[in-house]
Each structure stands twice: as C-alpha cells, then as structure tokens.
Amino acid sequence: MRAFADLLDSLIYTRSRNAKLRLIGDYLRATPDPDRGWAMAALTGDLDLPAVKPAIIRAMVDERVDPVLFRMSRDFVGDSAETIALMWPEPATPPAVPPDALRLSAIVDRLASLGKADTAGVLSEYLDAMEADERYALLKLATGALRVGVSARLAKTALATAFGVDVDAVEEVWHGLAPPYAELFDWVEGRGKQPTAADVPVFRPFMLAHPLEETVVDLADYAAEWKWDGIRVQLVHVAGETRLYSRAGDDITRSFPEVAAAFRVPGVLDGELLVRGDAQGAGRDDATASFNALQQRLGRKTVSAKMLAESPAFVRLYDILFDGGDDLRTLPWTGRRARLEAFVARLPADSFDVSSVIDASDFAHLGDIRAGSRDAAIEGVMLKRRDSPYTSGRRVGLWYKWKRDPLVADCVMMYAQRGSGKRSSFYSDYTFGCWTENGELSPVGKAYSGFTDEELKWLDRFVRNHTVARFGPVREVEKTLVLEVAFDSIHASKRHKSGVAMRFPRISRIRRDKPAAEADTVAALERLVT
Numbered sequence: 001m002r003a004f005a006d007l008l009d010s011l012i013y014t015r016s017r018n019a020k021l022r023l024i025g026d027y028l029r030a031t032p033d034p035d036r037g038w039a040m041a042a043l044t045g046d047l048d049l050p051a052v053k054p055a056i057i058r059a060m061v062d063e064r065v066d067p068v069l070f071r072m073s074r075d076f077v078g079d080s081a082e083t084i085a086l087m088w089p090e091p092a093t094p095p096a097v098p099p100d101a102l103r104l105s106a107i108v109d110r111l112a113s114l115g116k117a118d119t120a121g122v123l124s125e126y127l128d129a130m131e132a133d134e135r136y137a138l139l140k141l142a143t144g145a146l147r148v149g150v151s152a153r154l155a156k157t158a159l160a161t162a163f164g165v166d167v168d169a170v171e172e173v174w175h176g177l178a179p180p181y182a183e184l185f186d187w188v189e190g191r192g193k194q195p196t197a198a199d200v201p202v203f204r205p206f207m208l209a210h211p212l213e214e215t216v217v218d219l220a221d222y223a224a225e226w227k228w229d230g231i232r233v234q235l236v237h238v239a240g241e242t243r244l245y246s247r248a249g250d251d252i253t254r255s256f257p258e259v260a261a262a263f264r265v266p267g268v269l270d271g272e273l274l275v276r277g278d279a280q281g282a283g284r285d286d287a288t289a290s291f292n293a294l295q296q297r298l299g300r301k302t303v304s305a306k307m308l309a310e311s312p313a314f315v316r317l318y319d320i321l322f323d324g325g326d327d328l329r330t331l332p333w334t335g336r337r338a339r340l341e342a343f344v345a346r347l348p349a350d351s352f353d354v355s356s357v358i359d360a361s362d363f364a365h366l367g368d369i370r371a372g373s374r375d376a377a378i379e380g381v382m383l384k385r386r387d388s389p390y391t392s393g394r395r396v397g398l399w400y401k402w403k404r405d406p407l408v409a410d411c412v413m414m415y416a417q418r419g420s421g422k423r424s425s426f427y428s429d430y431t432f433g434c435w436t437e438n439g440e441l442s443p444v445g446k447a448y449s450g451f452t453d454e455e456l457k458w459l460d461r462f463v464r465n466h467t468v469a470r471f472g473p474v475r476e477v478e479k480t481l482v483l484e485v486a487f488d489s490i491h492a493s494k495r496h497k498s499g500v501a502m503r504f505p506r507i508s509r510i511r512r513d514k515p516a517a518e519a520d521t522v523a524a525l526e527r528l529v530t
Contacts, residue, residue: 001102001104003031004042005133007027008136008148010023011156012149015149017154020154021154025162026162029162030164034105035180036180037180037185038105040179041181042146043150044138044155049080049142051112052142057080058138062445065088069514071472073087085135090134091128123142140361142518152345153393160188164188169206170205171409173197174202175202176200201237203243206392207392207395207399209401210394210400211403218363219360221386222383223337223386224383225318225357225384226379226382228288228316229488232272233252233271233272237265238266242263244347254301257303259273259351267324269319275297275312275313276313277289278313279293281377281378282376289311292492312350315352317353319333319336320336320370329390329391331389333390348350354475381403384398406486407486407487408486410514411444413479414432414477416459417473418473419448427460429447431445434519437523440496444500449506484517490528490529492526499522500524
C-alpha cells in the first residue's frame with residue numbers, strides 16, 4: 001500500500017500528461033504481481049468492492065471522530081477521504097499488522113471477501129495501522145473514487161508505453177480480461193502470448209468527435225448525419241452471446257433485453273439507443289421520443305412488461321466495426337457505410353435502423369438545415385470524413401459534432417454549495433430558480449460549470465457577502481443575482497417541484513445588469529419542453 005499511496009500522492013500534484021505517464025509506468029515496472037494489476041483496476045475504474053459502502057464509512061467515522069467537527073472539516077476540505085485520512089485518531093497502541101497484510105493485493109483480497117457486518121471493523125483496523133497518505137489511498141481505492149487526474153485511457157497508455165506495446169492492442173482485449181490482469185502482464189513482459197478477444201463479446205472503445213467550433217468543411221470530403229439525443233451504445237454478438245455496452249464500457253444488456261434479443265447476427269455495431277416516440281424529429285418517419293423517455297429505463301436491472309410496452313427501445317445505427325469475423329475498422333467510412341446498410345437488412349426493422357445521411361448541397365446549406373434542428377428537437381449534426389477509418393478516441397479532422405445552439409434562460413441564484421477537489425474552497429455549485437405564477441421562485445436546476453476562474457472568484461464573494469441562511473454545507477443567498485443559464489433541452493419531470501428538468505445546464509453569463517424581477521418564469525420554460 002505504501003507504493004500505491006506514493007503513486008496517488010504524486011499524481012495529484014502532477015499536471016503534465018507525460019509526467020503522469022512516467023509515474024504510472026515506473027510504478028508498474030517496479031511493482032510485483034498481483035499488486036500492480038489491482039492498481040491498474042483501481043486507476044481504470046474496474047475495481048469493485050461491493051461490501052464497502054459510503055454509509056458504512058460514515059458510521060465508522062462517527063464512532064471515532066466528533067460528527068459535527070468532521071462535517072465542518074469535510075465542508076472546508078471538500079473531500080471525504082482526505083478529511084478522514086487527516087482526522088483519523090492515532091491509536092494508543094498501533095495494531096500489530098504483518099507487513100504482507102498491508103500489501104495492496106492482500107487488502108483487496110480481504111475487502112472483497114467481507115460481508116457488510118465485518119467491513120467497518122476491518123477498515124478501522126487498516127486505518128489504525130496506516131499513515132495519513134496511506135489512509136487516503138485506501139479509502140479512495142475502496143470506494144472507487146480516485147479522481148487523481150488519470151483517465152482509464154491514460155492509465156492504459158502508461159502501461160503500453162512502459163512495456164513498449166501498442167495501446168490499441170491493450171484496449172482491444174482489456175474488457176475480456178479480469179483483474180489483476182495476469183495474462184496481460186505476462187504478454188507485455190514476454191512470458192506469454194498476446195491475449196485475444198476471439199469468441200468473447202468484449203467492448204471496443206468508441207470513435208469520438210471533436211466540436212466543430214469555427215471549422216468549415218467541404219461536403220465533398222465529409223458526410224453529414226443527424227446527431228440524435230439518446231445514449232451511444234455498442235452492440236456485440238459473438239459465439240452466441242449478445243452484449244450492449246454504454247460509451248463508458250458498462251454492460252447495459254439487462255436494461256434493454258428486447259434490443260439484445262433482437263441482435264442475433266455475429267458482428268459489432270455502433271449506434272444510438274433511443275425510444276420510439278414523436279418528440280425528436282416530430283412528423284418525420286425517423287422521429288423518436290425525447291431523452292427523458294429513455295432516461296426512465298436507464299440503470300434498471302429488471303424491466304417490467306408495462307415499461308417494455310410503453311417505452312420500446314431501438315438502436316439507430318451509425319457504424320459497423322465487425323461483420324461476423326471481418327474486422328472493418330480500417331476501411332474508409334464509405335466502405336463501412338455500405339457494409340452497415342447490407343448488415344442492417346438482416347436485422348429486425350422494428351429494433352434497428354440506420355441514421356440517414358443529410359442531403360445538403362454545400363456547407364452553407366447544411367447550416368440552414370441544422371438551424372431547423374431546434375424546431376425538430378434533434379441534438380445537432382455529425383460530420384464524418386468519408387475516408388476515415390474507425391479509430392478509438394478523438395482524432396483531429398476525422399469526425400466533428402456540430403450541436404444545435406443551446407437554449408438559454410435567465411434564472412435567479414437561490415443556493416450555493418462548496419465544490420470538491422480544487423474548488424473545495426469556493427462556492428461553485430449553484431441552484432437557481434425561475435418565477436412561478438404566484439410570484440415565488442421555484443428551483444429549476446443546478447450548475448457548476450461554464451464560468452471562468454475570475455468569474456468563480458466573483459461568484460464566491462457574492463455568496464459569502466449575501467448569505468441569508470445556512471443549511472449544513474448549503475448557503476441560501478439573497479435572491480438578487482441573475483444567471484443566464486444555457487442548456488441543451490428541457491423536459492417535464494415529476495421529480496422536480498417546478499415540474500421541469502434541464503439537460504446539461506451551465507452558466508453562460510452573469511447578468512449583473514438585470515433585475516431579479518425580470519428573470520424568466522417557469523411557464524416560459526414549460527413552453528420549451530420537448
């Protein structure tokens with residue numbers, strides 16, 4: 001655990017991507033199996049210790065630390081693990097824990113074998129035996145909330161760089177392997193064969209797009225498709241098994257059993273998971289329901305017959321990675337598109353269709369068409385270079401996303417809360433509201449992005465100087481500051497008092513010039529509901 005704690009501590013204070021790659025690579029080369037494999041699982045979000053729950057940790061801390069002092073400290077520090085690590089009282093007699101018992105692999109093995117009743121006692125024992133930075137590392141590891149500025153891709157890149165292999169080759173087999181990845185380390189160190197994904201329904205990383213911003217493209221080189229507002233999915237059917245994966249690589253097959261049951265042709269497809277309806281593209285043959293309709297089904301382990309009937313899911317296909325055993329990813333987009341259109345003909349039409357190509361004479365004409373996507377409630381346009389292969393991640397110049405201009409509303413700040421991590425000293429999370437017909441403010445959303453560092457400092461001062469009440473870590477402020485809030489869409493919601501829910505709200509402007517009485521009404525937002 002000592003080496004892993006040192007790694008996390010170094011990563012937290014390192015901004016350079018190359019420096020982070022070196023730190024992780026040095027750790028992986030110097031650390032024996034299976035410790036380094038469990039470290040990789042933690043860094044990539046693949047470590048699951050189901051017995052360790054936040055509620056258990058909170059109860060455990062309340063027994064050792066004054067609860068009021070802890071909550072005040074947590075509010076200031078901004079991170080629970082760091083607060084616990086710093087405040088945990090040193091025992092009068094440290095427990096006699098053998099050094100091998102504090103190895104990363106030994107800790108993971110023990111925590112993985114625990115029931116909920118034993119978790120608090122074992123965690124307390126470990127915390128008693130460790131120094132503050134090791135406690136921090138243990139709690140981050142156990143809860144799966146590392147947040148040290150390392151993405152899963154960066155961790156895999158560090159492994160590939162450290163051992164001189166191709167990161168795409170690592171990505172190709174990653175989801176077919178289980179921690180602590182013995183086969184992977186045997187391969188990169190020359191002791192074993194390269195793992196293969198043959199006959200295993202593994203996830204492959206998606207190809208992603210850059211925002212178009214100010215770029216102008218030639219439609220002779222790029223094809224345009226609609227960007228639908230659902231969730232990106234990958235469908236895999238190999239050796240008689242079907243899996244649906246989200247963009248993050250999470251297996252969501254059980255949430256959409258009707259889609260999995262309909263995909264029985266060997267291959268790997270990329271598409272947008274949607275629900276039948278008439279909100280996006282209203283009046284068109286390819287219309288779909290809003291994202292809000294799809295959201296009702298996300299995260300469910302079981303789906304009722306009623307929900308299957310009321311919210312039938314389907315996939316609008318964008319691309320094809322494999323046709324049977326043929327790997328098509330090196331083909332240009334035009335070649336893959338032809339294979340996709342032939343492939344979809346073998347699938348049930350009520351569960352799969354292909355995203356249509358937009359017929360535009362030139363880029364200016366496409367801009368006019370895109371401008372109408374707001375009325376049709378479609379998220380925007382995708383531009384795909386016709387000769388582009390299917391590559392993982394974002395590659396400049398290959399795919400662009402040209403989202404519709406956001407909706408905006410003038411709202412009044414009502415509450416504020418400190419942020420986490422680097423923002424733990426600032427009030428950076430803002431709840432805002434609009435006026436009801438009774439002349440009262442009703443919360444309509446919460447945002448914590450969209451502003452500059454200088455604007456954050458100004459907003460923080462406003463909160464501190466205009467607080468009228470405190471509710472634990474939350475401050476209520478004078479209802480005088482108007483925030484222009486941008487959001488992608490808005491939906492009816494029974495879970496929110498105002499009856500509406502914004503999608504991706506962010507602060508686009510601080511309206512110091514506008515009186516709060518002139519902010520928008522809930523009724524105005526209701527008219528934007530899709």
